[in-house]
Amino acid sequence: MRHQQLATEVGEALARAEISLATAESCTGGAIAAAITDIAGCSGWFERGFVTYSNESKMAMLGVPQELLAQHGAVSEPVARAMAEGALQHSLADISVAVTGIAGPDGGSAEKPVGTVWFAWARRDGGTDTHCQCLAGDRDGVRSGAIEVALRGLLARLPGARS
Numbered sequence: 001m002r003h004q005q006l007a008t009e010v011g012e013a014l015a016r017a018e019i020s021l022a023t024a025e026s027c028t029g030g031a032i033a034a035a036i037t038d039i040a041g042c043s044g045w046f047e048r049g050f051v052t053y054s055n056e057s058k059m060a061m062l063g064v065p066q067e068l069l070a071q072h073g074a075v076s077e078p079v080a081r082a083m084a085e086g087a088l089q090h091s092l093a094d095i096s097v098a099v100t101g102i103a104g105p106d107g108g109s110a111e112k113p114v115g116t117v118w119f120a121w122a123r124r125d126g127g128t129d130t131h132c133q134c135l136a137g138d139r140d141g142v143r144s145g146a147i148e149v150a151l152r153g154l155l156a157r158l159p160g161a162r163s
Contacts, residue, residue: 002144006151007035013158014045021154022093023049024062024083026074027101027117028146035147047093052083062086075100075112077130084120084128094124095157097150101135103142117146121157129157
């Protein structure tokens with residue numbers, strides 16, 4: 001329930017704008033969708049969520065090209081962008097958020113240390129924004145931080161949002 005206030009603000013902004021949301025999550029494992037669906041009335045603005053942890057699921061469910069995954073890796077700007085855009089292509093939503101990262105404790109490298117998370121927000125009416133952040137903490141801390149960044153990013157991109 002830590003992210004309840006942010007999720008509530010996202011829901012209120014989506015409802016005011018009369019638009020719906022889809023999520024595409026890797027390292028957060030559906031936790032963004034869970035935070036959203038904890039809010040009563042979310043069926044009015046939450047369209048669907050994709051949990052695409054494996055590369056195969058990113059390709060099958062979101063249409064992420066295998067070439068992007070092979071060339072850039074799952075934790076990259078091009079893959080986050082493709083996930084967000086794929087969530088729109090495979091849903092009825094108006095806006096999407098995608099998250100892919102390395103939550104740890106293993107899996108990091110010098111180029112992509114544990115805590116590296118790529119975010120993307122796509123709008124059906126055009127435009128995709130991306131952002132990379134290296135989040136501190138253990139696995140739970142990285143995942144929690146990613147949920148917060150994703151929700152705050154949605155708020156920043158929604159008309160009439162208060163935050």
